[in-house]
Amino acid sequence: MTTQRSIPHNNLKPNLIVIGNGMVGHHFLQQLVESGAAEQWQVTVFCEEPRPAYDRVHLSAWFNGSSADELAMGTPELYREWGISVRIGDKAVAIDRDQQQVTATRGEQLPYDRLVLATGSYPFVPPMPGHDRKHCLVYRTLDDLAQIRSAAEGASRGVVVGGGLLGLEAAKALHDLGLETHVVEFAPRLMAVQLDEDGGELLRRKISELGVQVHTGKATELIDDGEQHLHRMNFADGESLETDLILFSAGIRPQDELARTSGLEVGERGGIVIDSQCRTSDPNIYAIGECALWNGRIFGLVAPGYSMAKVAAAEINGEGAAFTGADMSTRLKLLGVDVGSIGDAQGHTPGALSYRYSDEAAQTYRRIVVSEDRKTLLGAVLVGDNSLYDTLLQYALNGIELPAQPESLILPQSDSTAPLLGPDALPAEAIICSCLNVSKGQICNAIDNGAMTVADVKEVTRAASGCGGCGALLKSVVDNELEKRGVEVCTDLCEHFAHTREELYHIVRIEGIRSFQELISKHGRGLGCEVCKPTVGSILASCWNELITKTEHIGLQDTNDTFMANMQKNGTYSVVPRVPGGEITPDKLIVIGQVAKKYNLYTKITGGQRVDLFGAQLHELPDIWQMLIDAGFETGHAYGKSLRTVKSCVGSTWCRFGVQDSAGMAVALENRYKGLRAPHKIKFAVSGCTRECAEAQSKDIGVIATENGWNLYVCGNGGMKPRHADLFATDLDDGSLVRYIDRILMFYIRTADRLQRTSVWMDNLEGGLNYLRDVVINDSLQLADELENQMQQVISTYQCEWKATLDDPEKLKRFRTFVNDDSNDPQIITIQQRSQPRPA
Amino acid sequence: MNSPINASTTQWTTLCQQSDLVPHSGVAALHNSEQIALFYLPGETDQIFAVSNYDPVAKANVIARSLMGDIEGRLMIASPLYKQRYDLQSGECLDAEELRLKRWEVRLREGVVEVGGTC
Numbered sequence: 001m002t003t004q005r006s007i008p009h010n011n012l013k014p015n016l017i018v019i020g021n022g023m024v025g026h027h028f029l030q031q032l033v034e035s036g037a038a039e040q041w042q043v044t045v046f047c048e049e050p051r052p053a054y055d056r057v058h059l060s061a062w063f064n065g066s067s068a069d070e071l072a073m074g075t076p077e078l079y080r081e082w083g084i085s086v087r088i089g090d091k092a093v094a095i096d097r098d099q100q101q102v103t104a105t106r107g108e109q110l111p112y113d114r115l116v117l118a119t120g121s122y123p124f125v126p127p128m129p130g131h132d133r134k135h136c137l138v139y140r141t142l143d144d145l146a147q148i149r150s151a152a153e154g155a156s157r158g159v160v161v162g163g164g165l166l167g168l169e170a171a172k173a174l175h176d177l178g179l180e181t182h183v184v185e186f187a188p189r190l191m192a193v194q195l196d197e198d199g200g201e202l203l204r205r206k207i208s209e210l211g212v213q214v215h216t217g218k219a220t221e222l223i224d225d226g227e228q229h230l231h232r233m234n235f236a237d238g239e240s241l242e243t244d245l246i247l248f249s250a251g252i253r254p255q256d257e258l259a260r261t262s263g264l265e266v267g268e269r270g271g272i273v274i275d276s277q278c279r280t281s282d283p284n285i286y287a288i289g290e291c292a293l294w295n296g297r298i299f300g301l302v303a304p305g306y307s308m309a310k311v312a313a314a315e316i317n318g319e320g321a322a323f324t325g326a327d328m329s330t331r332l333k334l335l336g337v338d339v340g341s342i343g344d345a346q347g348h349t350p351g352a353l354s355y356r357y358s359d360e361a362a363q364t365y366r367r368i369v370v371s372e373d374r375k376t377l378l379g380a381v382l383v384g385d386n387s388l389y390d391t392l393l394q395y396a397l398n399g400i401e402l403p404a405q406p407e408s409l410i411l412p413q414s415d416s417t418a419p420l421l422g423p424d425a426l427p428a429e430a431i432i433c434s435c436l437n438v439s440k441g442q443i444c445n446a447i448d449n450g451a452m453t454v455a456d457v458k459e460v461t462r463a464a465s466g467c468g469g470c471g472a473l474l475k476s477v478v479d480n481e482l483e484k485r486g487v488e489v490c491t492d493l494c495e496h497f498a499h500t501r502e503e504l505y506h507i508v509r510i511e512g513i514r515s516f517q518e519l520i521s522k523h524g525r526g527l528g529c530e531v532c533k534p535t536v537g538s539i540l541a542s543c544w545n546e547l548i549t550k551t552e553h554i555g556l557q558d559t560n561d562t563f564m565a566n567m568q569k570n571g572t573y574s575v576v577p578r579v580p581g582g583e584i585t586p587d588k589l590i591v592i593g594q595v596a597k598k599y600n601l602y603t604k605i606t607g608g609q610r611v612d613l614f615g616a617q618l619h620e621l622p623d624i625w626q627m628l629i630d631a632g633f634e635t636g637h638a639y640g641k642s643l644r645t646v647k648s649c650v651g652s653t654w655c656r657f658g659v660q661d662s663a664g665m666a667v668a669l670e671n672r673y674k675g676l677r678a679p680h681k682i683k684f685a686v687s688g689c690t691r692e693c694a695e696a697q698s699k700d701i702g703v704i705a706t707e708n709g710w711n712l713y714v715c716g717n718g719g720m721k722p723r724h725a726d727l728f729a730t731d732l733d734d735g736s737l738v739r740y741i742d743r744i745l746m747f748y749i750r751t752a753d754r755l756q757r758t759s760v761w762m763d764n765l766e767g768g769l770n771y772l773r774d775v776v777i778n779d780s781l782q783l784a785d786e787l788e789n790q791m792q793q794v795i796s797t798y799q800c801e802w803k804a805t806l807d808d809p810e811k812l813k814r815f816r817t818f819v820n821d822d823s824n825d826p827q828i829i830t831i832q833q834r835s836q837p838r839p840a
Numbered sequence: 841m842n843s844p845i846n847a848s849t850t851q852w853t854t855l856c857q858q859s860d861l862v863p864h865s866g867v868a869a870l871h872n873s874e875q876i877a878l879f880y881l882p883g884e885t886d887q888i889f890a891v892s893n894y895d896p897v898a899k900a901n902v903i904a905r906s907l908m909g910d911i912e913g914r915l916m917i918a919s920p921l922y923k924q925r926y927d928l929q930s931g932e933c934l935d936a937e938e939l940r941l942k943r944w945e946v947r948l949r950e951g952v953v954e955v956g957g958t959c
Contacts, residue, residue, distance in 0.1 A: 495912065527864075527881075529909035530918035530925070555864030559905040559920035562865070567920055571900035814867070819860035819878075821870040825901050 014113035016041040016316065017102050019092045019258065024289030024305035025118035026053035026074045031313035033082045041316075043084045044110060046102070048091040049141060052076065057302055060169055062145050063176045066727055067690070071142070095262035097282055114284055114316055117259060117272060118309070121252035121290035121300070126161070130223030135230060136246045139170040148247065152177040155244035157229055159183070161220060162250035163190040168334040170249045171212050175335065182213045182241060184233065186250070189216055194330060194341035198358060199381040202365045206337045206384065215241065252300055254291045267293040276322040278312040286312045299326055303434050310437070327397060327434065331382075331389045340382035340389040343396045344369050349378050355407040366410040368392065375401050377409075390473040398430050423473070423480040432477055433463035433470045440477055447481050454478050455763045472766055493754065494531040497524040501679065501754045505539050514544060515552045534558050535754045538641055541677035542749045543790075545797040548640075548677075549805050554814070560639035563815065564801055565621055570828055570839040573621060574614040575601070576638035577628050578674060581648045581666030581686075582609025591631035595624055602836045608645030608683065610636060615837055617824055619817045625802045634674070634800040641755070642677045643684070646670035647695065651688030651705065660705030662688030665734070669703070672738065675798045676745065676791075679752040679761075683717070697725045700758040701741055706730065710737045714744060714772070715758040723759040726769050729777060739788060743776045746787035850945060850956040858951045861888070866917065868893045868904035871955055876944060877904035878953065879917060879928060889915075889928045890946035890955055896939050897922050903941065 016032075018025055029045065032038045047053075052074040062071065079086045087104065094103040101109045123138040125131050135151040138144055139160075152158065158174040160167045163185030174181040183190070189200030190207075204214045219236040226232035226242035234240045254271040265273040265281035271293025278286045278294075289305035290298060299305065304326030314321035329342040347354050351372030358365045364384035370377055377395040382388060388410065394400065395409075403409070426432075428441035438461045446460040454475050458464055464471045491500045497520070499507070504519070513519045516536050520528055528536075537556030541548055548554075548561055560566050565573035577592070592611050596603045602614040616624055625635075638644060646669045649655065651662030666686040676682070685696035686703040696702030702713035708731040716725025729740060752761040765771050774780040805811045817825050830837035855869050861880035869876050875893035880886070893901045898921040906917035908928075915928040925934040926941050933939035945956030 496909075526913070527908075527910040527915070529911055529916075530907045530923065533907060533909060551863075554862060555908060558907060559902075562905070567902065567905070569898065569900065569921065571898070571902040571905075571921075813860070814862060817868065818870045818875070819867045820856040823870070825875075827901055 013040065013042040015111055016043045016114045016116070017092075017110060017112040018043065018045045018116045018118060019102065020118035020120055020255075020289070020291075021045050021047035021049070021053045021074065021086060021088075022118060022120045022289065023053060023056055023073065023302050024120070024309050025116075027306045028116060028118060028288060028309035028313055029074070029079075029082065029084060031310050032316070033084075035313060035317050035319075037313060037317035038082060038084065041114075045079070045084060045086040046090055046092040046104070047086055047088045049143070050089045051142065052079065052086060052088060054142065056140075059139075059142070059145065060173045060176070062142065063149070063173050064730060068142055070727055092258060095258055095285075097262055097264075097285070100284065112284070115286070116312055116316075117280070117285065117287040117291055118289050119255040119258065119287075119291045121254050121298075123166075123248055124251045124253050125248045126220065126250055128220050128222060130231070131248070133223055133231060133246075135244065136223065136248070138248050139166065139173065145173070148173065148245070149177065151245050152179055155179055155230075157182070157243045158245040158247065159233065159241060159243040160247045160249055162248065163187070163214065163216065164193065164249070164251065165191060165330065165332070165334075166252075167247075167249035168207070170247045171207075172335050174245070174247065175210075175212055179245065180213075181211070182215060182243065183207075184218050184220065184235075184241070185214070185216045186219055187216065190214065191339065191341070194345055194381075195339070195383065196346050196367060196381050198356065199339075199345075199365050199367065199383045202358075202363065202383045203334070203337060203339060206363060207335050210335050210337075212335060252290060252298075254293065254298055256291055259287065259291075267296065271298050274308075274323075276311075276324065277315050278308050278323055279315070286315070288312050294323060295325065297325075299328070301326070301328060301330070303437070304328075306435070307437060327431075329393055329396070329434075331386050331393075333386075338382065338384055338386040340380065340386045340392075342381075342389070342393050343377070343379035345379045345381045347379065352378055355410060357407075357410045357412075359412075368406060368410055370402060370406050374406055377402055377406070390470070394426055394430055398427050400425060400427075423477040424484075426477070432473055433461075435470075436462045438463035443474070443477055444481055447478065447485065451478075452482070452487070453764065455760055458763065471768060475766055493535060494529055496520060496526045496528050496532045499523065501535055501539070502751050504536065505543070505750055508536075508539050508543050514540065514546070516540070516556050517552065528556075530558075531754070534561070534641075537561070538677050538679065538754075541642075542794070545675070545677075545794045547799065547801055547804050549801060549808075549811050563618060563621060564635060564639055564805070565616065566639050568614060568839070571825065572615045572617055572828060572839075574612050574638070575616055575621070575624055575628075576606065576610055576612050576636040577633035578636040578670070579610040579645075580670035580674075581646055581663050583648075583663055583667055588631060588633065591627065591633075595627050598627075599624055600830075600837055602838060606638075606645075607647075609647050610645060612638070615830060615839075617817055617828065618815055619822075619824075622806060622812050622815050626806055629800070629803050629806060635802040637675060640677060641680050642675065643670070643673040643682050645683060646673075647683070647685035647699070649686075649688050649693035651686075655688055657691055658688035658705065659707050660688055660710065662686040662694065662703075662705055665703065665705075665710070665737075666694075669701075669738075669741070672795060673741075673745065675801075676749075676794055678745065678749050680755050680757050682745070682758070698722065699725060701725075701744070703737065709733050712737060712740055714769075715762040717757050717759050719757075721759075726762075728769070728773065739784075740776055742791040743784055743787045744772070746791050747772070747775060747783070750787075852947070852949075852954040852956050855890075855946075855953045855955045858948055858953060861953065864908055866904040866906055866908065868901070869953075871944075875901050875904075876955065877906070878946070879906075879908055881908070881915070886948055887915075888946050888948055888953065890944040891917075891926070891928070891931055892942040894942075895919050895921060895924075896941075897924055897936075 054071040091105050092102045123140050158179040159182045160171045163183045190203050222234045229242040230244045232242045256272050259272040272287040274287050274292045288308035311321040311323045331340045347369040356367045367381040369379040380392045430440045446457045451457045464474045492498045533556040606612050646666040648663045648666030652658030683699045684701045685694040685699045687694040687696045688705045698716050698718045702725045704711045710732045711730045712728045713725035714728045829840040831840045863882045866879045876890050877893040879889045893903045895902050905920045916925045918925045931941035931943045
């Protein structure tokens with residue numbers, strides 16, 4: 001073996017250059033890495049924007065407090081890990097196809113063997129006079145959003161030019177910024193591409209009710225000075241509208257400039273012409289996404305772009321693949337209104353027949369377009385209610401034969417004639433998740449390979465990890481497939497209870513059951529086991545908060561809860577006093593040291609900002625705790641499925657960057673929720689600014705200070721399967737923060753499975769994060785008061801379990817190593833290591 | 841069930857008081873330098889079981905701190921460290937058949953727990 005270090009022969013690999021680092025460009029890189037092809041190529045990416053790829057589909061989330069980081073898809077670290085060089089803020093300015101070179105902004109030339117154009121599109125701005133006035137903006141990039149936000153300051157009215165899908169998204173942004181919002185559309189209706197006249201009209205009525213004023217059939221001829229507002233928009237019909245801010249969102253145009261200047265074939269109305277392998281007129285150059293023109297069509301959605309990315313990556317990797325077009329059906333919520341459009345929504349197919357159902361009371365509209373023979377579904381329009389979308393889409397995509405009365409699909413259900421398409425009726429190739437292109441067949445494969453839950457299937461296939469809209473459909477497919485495989489999805493807690501944890505929780509609450517014996521005699525059988533006893537113990541504690549050391553509860557607990565300490569491998573225990581927020585006085589620190597010294601305990605700082613004392617024998621625990629409690633400590637519940645710690649940074653009291661008192665908030669939260677028992681342990685953290693030193697985004701409940709209050713993150717965790725927390729709500733005041741946490745935690749305690757962390761719990765909630773928001777913020781289940789009251793009950797009955805135990809000689813009797821002898825366990829032997837004891 | 845194999849020859853020694861036992865749970869007692877885990881199931885006829893406190897998997901004296909229950913009608917305990925379950929009547933491990941806890945004859949007499957020989 002040689003010890004000489006070899007220099008990697010990067011220069012021997014062929015060069016692959018990707019121009020553009022949007023969602024599609026990023027997806028292409030991801031495909032390249034996943035297929036292993038990335039290792040065969042020296043990959044260089046040009047990224048014109050000052051930041052790598054981010055989620056443009058959820059751009060409006062930025063106005064609701066999502067940071068640029070949260071929208072990020074590619075990060076410099078990720079690309080480094082992938083071995084891909086990304087030139088952020090660098091634009092490719094020319095392609096020399098003869099020399100096979102790309103010229104960068106500063107004139108540098110890079111050779112390529114293969115080139116991929118993923119340059120995307122730019123917003124079309126109608127060339128009317130005045131379109132370039134101040135505060136006339138577009139809605140496409142994060143930088144655009146920053147400009148919109150600053151223009152909105154001091155503005156009172158905003159107009160969006162364009163009533164299509166993107167225009168209405170932009171209108172929502174203006175509405176959220178607090179502007180009086182108007183939408184001006186040239187066509188006679190909103191979403192002219194996706195909806196028909198009746199659908200467009202209903203959409204207009206609904207969003208007008210939400211305070212967004214819609215003006216259709218308006219052609220803007222001139223923008224000049226206004227009297228009340230900055231601008232006046234003058235329309236062809238002689239009318240005018242004044243506004244302070246104008247957003248153009250009148251469609252997109254392919255960004256094909258580089259292709260034009262380098263002589264690649266482009267379409268008459270723009271777009272780089274590609275074949276089904278995504279190759280341009282130059283076989284060494286590919287184009288994907290919104291810049292590409294396939295069969296005379298530009299695809300302005302992300303899913304077809306992803307498909308092209310996949311095809312191009314496979315091609316470059318030498319595998320055959322073909323882009324065969326894409327379904328442009330869309331389902332979305334615009335300003336809170338459900339809108340769905342499938343296939344030939346307007347019935348352009350010759351001979352097509354339509355069925356319409358309109359409910360003016362409920363403000364819903366449904367239309368289906370069927371073939372002349374009424375056997376296949378060609379298209380559909382849905383406004384106000386998307387619950388039929390999945391079923392209709394599957395009919396349309398898979399050519400499933402329609403029922404004899406196609407109208408039954410959209411008529412209200414009165415009885416059992418439910419035409420909803422069961423998951424069984426879907427063919428294997430049916431696409432369940434169109435964002436990630438996951439078919440029913442792939443889901444079945446995942447299940448055959450051992451996936452047993454929706455969460456498992458999501459992890460393997462990544463289904464429902466795009467827009468998440470297919471969540472409910474995915475669940476029904478998974479449940480159905482499991483059932484078909486004879487996997488009885490048995491939700492019984494164990495052989496002693498034919499109930500789920502959630503059901504038992506409700507039984508305990510509603511019947512006011514206070515002990516395991518009462519519960520098992522009324523609703524179970526046998527004596528119980530290591531599964532149901534701790535579960536019921538936890539439920540009883542969550543509901544009634546009696547001391548877990550009460551005689552009738554003792555036998556229910558795992559040893560850690562029984563003895564209120566954490567058993568270690570040699571049978572000794574570790575002791576963790578509570579240090580709220582990680583804030584501790586010197587005097588208390590000294591006492592911890594004295595206790596450790598007196599009982600010869602190994603001492604270690606924990607990740608939760610406290611001190612763990614290891615090696616105490618059972619009979620030593622009461623004496624140790626007497627010392628700790630005399631010094632003002634309380635139990636830390638390190639042994640319980642309960643609130644552990646609230647980690648914090650020092651925050652604004654010391655740190656020059658802090659914007660709120662994070663340590664103070666952490667102490668308050670820890671004191672509020674200490675002792676709360678839950679299906680699993682719960683960890684919190686509070687950071688005083690976005691630098692996030694407390695690592696709040698890896699916690700079940702994470703709080704990050706903002707200039708205006710607190711951002712709340714939920715359902716993260718570290719451990720074996722780390723998961724970042726999701727942003728739940730932004731800029732909360734102290735009161736709202738606490739109210740939301742009360743509700744989230746109690747809802748978790750009420751509905752989670754045993755030993756289910758908050759992350760898995762949320763992933764298994766149908767509707768996930770949005771559903772949780774609905775329950776907690778919008779009170780959709782009308783539970784908020786109840787949840788808060790239940791939390792208040794737990795908080796007001798808190799007592800330190802160790803203090804209560806020390807006050808009761810009868811309870812102390814259990815803390816004996818031997819009931820008939822005062823000696824230590826002679827087999828517990830320690831040796832010294834790094835000046836401290838450890839088990840021999 | 842807990843009846844001695846041969847009552848007439850068993851030597852019974854006092855181990856501890858009945859009041860030292862914890863219902864539906866275990867305690868440890870020292871018997872001739874051996875550690876015994878005592879489990880107590882109160883009922884119409886109180887039941888008491890004596891098995892070794894030594895956990896053969898964890899290699900530590902922790903069996904007395906097991907959780908007590910039943911599985912398909914068999915009384916069992918689940919070890920606190922690695923959660924193996926043992927049949928309380930036979931000492932057999934339900935999760936690894938080669939493992940077995942040593943057992944003692946044990947009885948309750950007038951508030952006193954008495955231990956006999958191993959069985």
